[in-house]
Amino acid sequence: MIHFLSKRLLHGLAVLWVVVTLTFILLRILPGGPFDSERRLPPEIMANIQAKYHLDEPWLKQYARYLVGVAQGDLGPSYKYIDRTVSDIIKDTLPTSTLLGVLALAFAVVLSFPLAVAAAAHHNRWTDRGCVFLATLGISLPHFLLGAVLIWVFSLKLGWFQAARWGSPDSAVLPTITLGSMPCAYFTYLLRSSLLETLGEDFIRTARAKGLKEPFVLFKHAVRNSLIPVLTLLGPIFATLVAGSFVVEYVFAIPGMGRFFISAVTDRDYPLITGVTLVYTAILVCANLLVDMFYSLVDPRIRVH
């Protein structure tokens, strides 16, 4: 177990390193810099700015400086927000994105569970077809479209919820539904097919043969043994929810990390882009690691040596 975990951890660190290096290189070979503007700055001022951010140094030295900084938790200064460092911005905005991700995940799990169980229990009947149809709808709906429709109906026409202004509980409802719809559809698909597979197993026949009531067979025997694939996806999906929320944050004007990522890309705020990318990747790596651990705890058959 220890061996396995250290191997996974090393792999995760390698991924992070690749990401840092790639973004570093990619951003530096891009045409156009963060301080280019319509009006040419006087050369002395440009030189001063370059010196302040160490942009006059050779790339390798900049790279080394950045790596050392990252190892110490310092992601550098933001070029756009002069009074804040990248670490500050991430500290301020990550909790919002995480909260939104947790809410969306909870929504997805709570809604997908009954849908999947109902579908599997009535396999190939209209309940099943309806659930699969709903799930396909959910997978096909782009976030921005669902968000726009929800805003149009529930805040502009009916006035039930706020369209923006993150902070109060009722402003979280629409973004949660928007972000949670796609994972909900995935979970429904996955749990349904996993349940169908389990329901065909011998131990289910045994359970039925000894006269157990159908709900008991379904929930006590089948559901428990069908959760593994869903659990496996829980981590990566949570990570994509946190990292993928930038569209939802954009649509609902939520002050999360994703909004800053989008503006950082337009402003060419290199340290902020690299910093946010790094945090996103770290979340994904950690989520995968947690799932691996959890996985071997839940199912002794796949315990890794």
Next chain:
Amino acid sequence: MKVIQRLAGEFRRNRLLTASLAFIALVTLTGFLAPLISPYSPGGFEEQRLLEGPSAAHWLGTDELGRDVLTRILYGARVSIAVGLGTALIALIIGTFYGLVSGYAGGGLDSFLMRVVDIFYGLPDLLIFVLLSLFLGRNITGVLIALGLITWVRFARITRGQVLQAKELIYVEGARAIGASHARILLRHILPNIFAPLLVTLTFSIPAAILSESTLSFIGLGINDPYNAWGTSWGTLAQDGWRAMRTYPHLIFFPALAIFLTILAFNFLGNGLRDILDPKAR
């Protein structure tokens, strides 16, 4: 050719599948023939008819420059569809080749190649896309390359898994025994036998690419190249409409509907193909 007969039979029975395919064909055809079909040009202004709702002359209304919305959607269709098909094809070619080599070679090369794939898999897709498109530009070629570079890993994994299974089978042993070369075994014996899962993956990659492209264009990081005839996708149109949603909902509603229905049709098609080609998943 049994597969094709079975497919044809299934299409006749399954109306949802047929409808999806018909819809996709309609969108693709009208999109690519847009210059012949539409009486308006996508950039043609009519100063007298700004921001009108649907009417007999302009079926889906006009935008803030008096351009016909339906015409813009048709011209956007060919961009969105081309991105979907193009991405899937690029990914299919790179990924399949990579997976074939990796799975067939085995050993050290295989584990090295798969380590690379793992790293790609560990990266958040949309993020990579944003970074790449910064580099490749906000035009259709850039977006195609960026999306292709993200999607190929899926094909690589699936192909490798299939090759690993297939190469232990008797027919491959037989081919080797009669002295077939590696290339011949891979291309003539293994590839046709792993065709089904690849086709299903291909079908699901198309809507995924359309979805990514439209999402990124919507937040202003995807395709936006107004001086190019191929520079406006459905996502770009939705972005234009988003700003005016409160007062002129038709500007966002129609392009968004086009995106949704097309993705939906491709997903139904993928589901149907999977059910037909892999009876176990039914």
